[in-house]
Amino acid sequence: MTVWIGIAVGCLGCYLLKLAGLSVPQGVLERPAVHRIAALLPVVLLAALIAVQTFSDGQSLVIDARAAGLAVAGVAVWRRWPFLVVVALAAVTTALVRQVVPGS
Amino acid sequence: MTSRNTSGGTADGEASDPETGWRLTRTQVLRDSMGVAVATGAYGISFGAIALAGGLNLWQTMALSLLMFTGASQFGLVAVLAGGGVPLAGAATAIMLGARNALYGLRLSEILRVGGLRRVLTAQLVIDESTAMSIGRDTDRAARLGFYATGVGVFVLWNIGTLIGAVGASWLSDPRALGLDAAAPAAFLALLAPRLRGRERWALALVAASVAVLAVPLVPVGVPVLLAGLVGAIAGLIPRRTASGRAERTAPTDPEPDPRPESR
Incomplete structure (x- = not known):
């Protein structure tokens, strides 16, 4: 149930941001700091999500098979391979490492 | 652009x-x-x-x-x-x-x-x-x-x-x-x-990732990522004096689409 609350709040917030952009008069958001923050937020949030999702399990820090998957994904992104290839390679690598190293 | x-x-x-x-x-x-x-x-x-x-x-x-x-x-x-x-x-x-x-x-x-x-x-x-x-x-x-x-x-x-x-x-x-x-x-x-265009963004991404990882054992799950968001907000508030700062201000605010590599 609480998951639905998170979804509802997230959806509403994201929609209102879209609507606000079309609705507010020019100039209200035309501040350099606003633009810079909006441009930088995806950078910091995505970087943090990558790190947390790869190296944490609940509240503990771990290095396991996911790190290998991320490393391979990094090479694939650097080689500009298609999105689905990047994601699939990370998953396959992680699954293979788990086969070889049980419990990782 | x-x-x-x-x-x-x-x-x-x-x-x-x-x-x-x-x-x-x-x-x-x-x-x-x-x-x-x-x-x-x-x-x-x-x-x-x-x-x-x-x-x-x-x-x-x-x-x-x-x-x-x-x-x-x-x-x-x-x-x-x-x-x-x-x-x-x-x-x-x-x-x-x-x-x-x-x-x-x-x-x-x-x-x-x-x-x-x-x-x-x-x-x-x-x-x-x-x-x-x-x-x-x-x-x-x-x-x-x-x-x-x-x-x-x-x-x-x-x-x-x-x-x-x-x-x-x-x-x-x-x-x-x-x-x-x-x-x-x-x-x-x-x-x-x-x-990740430019050195500033790379640095910021690394700082954000480090802050988030270091916070994992200390704060509830989900909060480390929010702390990284705070890092980004603070970085954005620091005024820029360089030419590149002006360029970023007038640029169309990062209209960088989600990647669609297949069409490239």
């Missing part, structure tokens, strides 16, 4: 007959838009699969693609929930990731000029892809076509893709055995890479 406008822009300027010119432009714009929509739909498959692997059910996954409809935010919310974070931390992450859409809307409002019910519906289509395929066109007419063709096309195919991925993943007994828990960070990496 964005590379995908290079092919379609000049057709109507050079044609002698304006109607013939518009037909050429329209074909080009529609072709570009469909390419983007197909690529994004393929990427919707991975969202559907990752959301199911992260513990959402089919209805929750579809609600996100239909109602939130902004890729990075959807992945962000799923990631926080999958890690065991409280739903409101997931929502906060999603909303921060969606903040850029407000600035896209600001740029689009003078092109689209919509009011009333049309604005209410149009707003949902304001995303990376529709913005990138709209701004930079030679005429407002072409810009509007690019926006709506891409927005509607991506909406339809993103949701079909999500459904396919979610249904497919729901047949798996253990998504972890297939490494699907590593698919999400890989997806984030692909989203992040095109935004």
Whole structure:
């Protein structure tokens, strides 16, 4: 149930941001700091999500098979391979490492 | 500003007959838009699969693609929930990731000029892809076509893709055995890479990642990512004095679409 609350709040917030952009008069958001923050937020949030999702399990820090998957994904992104290839390679690598190293 | 406008822009300027010119432009714009929509739909498959692997059910996954409809935010919310974070931390992450859409809307409002019910519906289509395929066109007419063709096309195919991925993943007994828990960070990496232009962004990304990792043992699940958001906000508030700072201010605020490598 609480998951639905998170979804509802997230959806509403994201929609209102879209609507606000079309609705507010020019100039209200035309501040350099606003633009810079909006441009930088995806950078910091995505970087943090990558790190947390790869190296944490609940509240503990771990290095396991996911790190290998991320490393391979990094090479694939650097080689500009298609999105689905990047994601699939990370998953396959992680699954293979788990086969070889049980419990990782 | 964005590379995908290079092919379609000049057709109507050079044609002698304006109607013939518009037909050429329209074909080009529609072709570009469909390419983007197909690529994004393929990427919707991975969202559907990752959301199911992260513990959402089919209805929750579809609600996100239909109602939130902004890729990075959807992945962000799923990631926080999958890690065991409280739903409101997931929502906060999603909303921060969606903040850029407000600035896209600001740029689009003078092109689209919509009011009333049309604005209410149009707003949902304001995303990376529709913005990138709209701004930079030679005429407002072409810009509007690019926006709506891409927005509607991506909406339809993103949701079909999500459904396919979610249904497919729901047949798996253990998504972890297939490494699907590593698919999400890989997806984030692909989203992040095109935004890492310049040394400042690299540094900021590394600081944010470090802050988040160091905070993992200290604060509840989901909060480390919010702390990283704070890092970004503080960095954005520091005024820039250099020429590059001015350039960034007047630039169209990072209209960097979610990656669609298949069409490149």
